Amino acid sequence: MRLKHVLILAFILLSSVPMLLSLQYLNSFTASQYERQTEEQLSALSLIAKKRIESVLDRVKDNIALITSRTQMRISLDQWNNARDVKARNKVHKIINDAKVGLTKLHSISIYDNKGVLVTATADTPNGHQINIPVDKILPSIKLLKRNDQLLMLGIDRLLLNNKVIGYVKVALFADFIVELVNDRTGLGVTGEWLVAQRHDSGDALFVAPLKYDHDAAFKRRVSKEKIDIPITQALLGNERIMRHAPDYAGNLVIASTRYLSELDWGLVVKIEEDEVSQLMNKTKTVIYVSEVIIIIMAVLMGVGVSFYISNPLEKLASHTNKVAQGQFEQYPRSQTWKEVRDLTEHFNYMISSMKELNENLNAKVAERTKELADLNLQLTELSTRDPLTGLHNRRFLSEKLSEEVSRAKRYSSPLTLVILDVDHFKQVNDTWGHDVGDQALKIISSHLSSVIRESDVLARYGGEEFCILLPATEEEQARKFLDRIRMDIEYLKIGSGEKCFSVTCSFGIAKLDDDDTESSLTKKADLALYQAKSDGRNCIRCYSIDDIGGA
Ligand SMILES: Nc1nc2c(ncn2[C@@H]2O[C@H](COP(=O)(O)OP(=O)(O)OP(=O)(O)O)[C@@H](O)[C@H]2O)c(=O)[nH]1
Known part of the structure; x- marks a missing residue:
């Protein structure tokens, strides 16, 4: 595996995996957090609304108490009960009208006698109107009703004088705060909604305010008490809780917070559709997923960049090292x-x-x-x-050269002549003048021979006092003339010094290369010719002739 690939992989793993895990955690955390936030928000809103309704309730109670505490009115009502005294009734009427002036949001105050028949009221109320108070009703009782398209909150209480029931008071307040409450959807998103219901005589939940999907629902639309999975039913059952996946009155699945107002026997629900919450969560999820993709792409790009930055110089160096290894x-x-x-x-x-x-x-x-x-x-x-004494080529060299020259001469059909010369009576020289002088004689003769031969000629010391001269491209006759001059030169060479000065002569045997000759036959012929020269008295030159010598 190449370094750059390892680096890319490592970078992607080290940078993106922890980040992806964090984002995944954030994703799930955000989703549950969002759900919890929604629930907490609904719970807080419903609690505030409950408190708000309870404060209105307290105000109604306060208003009722204000009326029931009027002693003069109760005395006058008692007189009316006893004697049907019109003055007394007028007195009652005046007192409640006075009381009405100081009360805000008040619709009307009505006073009923001990039989529940209307005595007087601040608003137009039919004469003889009778109030229906069940025996077991806990008073003061407060309830909501709709009259002439107006929501009214009715509070009814007993009027007591000396611990005896002398009549009833009914206070009606405008309950538009309910409409304000359900219309205020602040913090409830698009699908959020308030539901307010009181218990119908049948036990069902009867909506008392318009619904988002049913504007005409107030005091008309009911939810059966049997449908206990519906939030408003749960509210009327007195269960204050958060409900998830709960169907609402329209059949949508909602998250709801239920509240119960025990004094009014009301249910209050604030809800939001789950789809909306999911959509918002999905939006967050989409942002997180897009972030993850961007992070992965960035990690890959950065990984590639970093790995190239690190590995490229090394790869170049490695390829250069290879060149160096090849000698560049x-x-x-x-x-x-x-x-x-x-x-x-x-x-x-x-x-x-x-x-x-x-x-x-x-x-x-x-x-x-x-x-x-x-x-x-x-x-x-x-x-x-070389021969160490004379410095001339030796016999071995001569035999190599002879072989070469014989081949060449035969190849080019050129003449070749071999000469063997021998110092005459050399033993005598040694014996007479000493061996050293004999050596000197050999050196002088060698030196002279070297100085007169051509560059192409081969001169070698053939034996003790014997020399060979190989003359390429030389006819026998030319050789004879050339050797005769040498022979005479040698005669005049001075050897030794002073009184010991003397000279020597040489005998020469010449043989020319014939077609059927080999190196050895040529040498033998030259040797025979030399022998002939020696035989003929020395200091002379003899050429090999089959007739003269070969036969001898
Ligand atoms: N000083 C000296 N003498 C040598 C050398 N090589 C051979 N000789 C001597 O040369 C002499 C050759 O003698 P021989 O072969 O009898 O022949 P020669 O006396 O020359 O008589 P011919 O050849 O018949 O004229 C011998 O005494 C050898 O010792 C050498 O390198 N130095």
């Missing part, structure tokens, strides 16, 4: 990347220059050594083919 000692270009790679590059370049220098030194040394070896080889070759 080029300096790595200076890179403006991270410090470690810069340091590595610097050390690498330093290493390359050292290696280059070493290599150059090594090459120079190898070349030097090779040259020395070649020189030594040459010297050795020379030594192995």
Whole structure:
């Protein structure tokens, strides 16, 4: 696996996984938090509404108490009960009218006698109107009703004089606060709604305010007491709770907070449709999911960027190292990347220059050594083919050259002549003048021979006092003339010094290469010719002839 791939993977895992996990946690946390917030908000709103209604209730009670506490009115009512005294009734009427002036939101005050028949009222009320008070009714009783499209809150209480019931008072207040309450949907989103219901005689919940989806519901629409999973039923059962997945009156699933107003026997519900909550949560989820995708994309891009930033210089360096390994000692270009790679590059370049220098030194040394070896080889070759006394080529060299020249001569059909010359009576020289002088004689003769032959000729010391001269491209006759001159020259060569000065002569045997000759036959022929020269008295030249010598 390549470094860049490891880095990309590591970066993605290290950066995105914790972030994704956090977002997932945030997602679920946000959803439950949102639901809880919604529930808490509904609960708080319903509680405030309940308190608000209870404060109105207290006001109604206060108003009733204000009336019932009027002693003069109760005395006058008692007189009316006893004697049907019109004056007394007028007195009652006046007192309640006076009381009405100080009361706000008041619709009417009505006074009934001990039989429940209307005595007087501040508003128009039919004469003889009778109030129906059940025996077991706990008083004061307060209830809501709709009259002439107006919501009224009715409070009824007994009027007592000396612990005896002398009549009843009925106070009616405008209950528009209920409509204000249900119309105020602040904080309830789009689907939020208030429901207010009082208990119908049948026990069902009877809505007392318009509904969002049924504006004509007040005092008409009911919810059966049997439907206990419906929030308003639960409210009337006195259960103050948060309900989830609860169907409302329209059949929608809602989150609801239920409240019960025990004194009024009212149910109060505030609710919001679950779909709305889900939609809001889904919006949050969508934002989180989009964030996750953006984070992953960014993590991938950053991972790729970072891994390239880290691995590219290393990959370039690695490929450059490969070049160096193949012997291309080029300096790595200076890179403006991270410090470690810069340091590595610097050390690498330093290493390359050292290696280059070493290599150059090594090459120079190898070349030097090779040259020395070649020189030594040459010297050795020379030594192995030279005669140490005279410095002339030796017999071995001659035999190689002879082989080459015989081949060449046959190939090109050119003449080739071999000469063997031998110092005459050399034993005598040694015996007379000493071996050293004999050596000197051999050197002088060699030196002279070397000085007169052509560059293409091959001169070699063939034996003790014997020399060979190989004359390529030379006819026998030419050779004879040339050798005759040499023979005479040798005669005049001075050997030794002073009184010990003397000269020597040489005998020459010549053989020319014939078609059927080999190196050895040619040599043999030259040798036979030399023998002939020696036989003929020495200091002379003899050419090999089959007739003259071959037969001998
Ligand atoms: N000083 C010296 N003498 C040598 C050398 N090589 C051979 N000789 C001597 O050369 C002499 C050759 O003698 P012989 O072969 O008898 O022939 P010669 O005396 O030259 O007589 P002919 O060849 O018949 O004229 C011997 O005494 C060898 O010792 C050498 O390198 N130095």
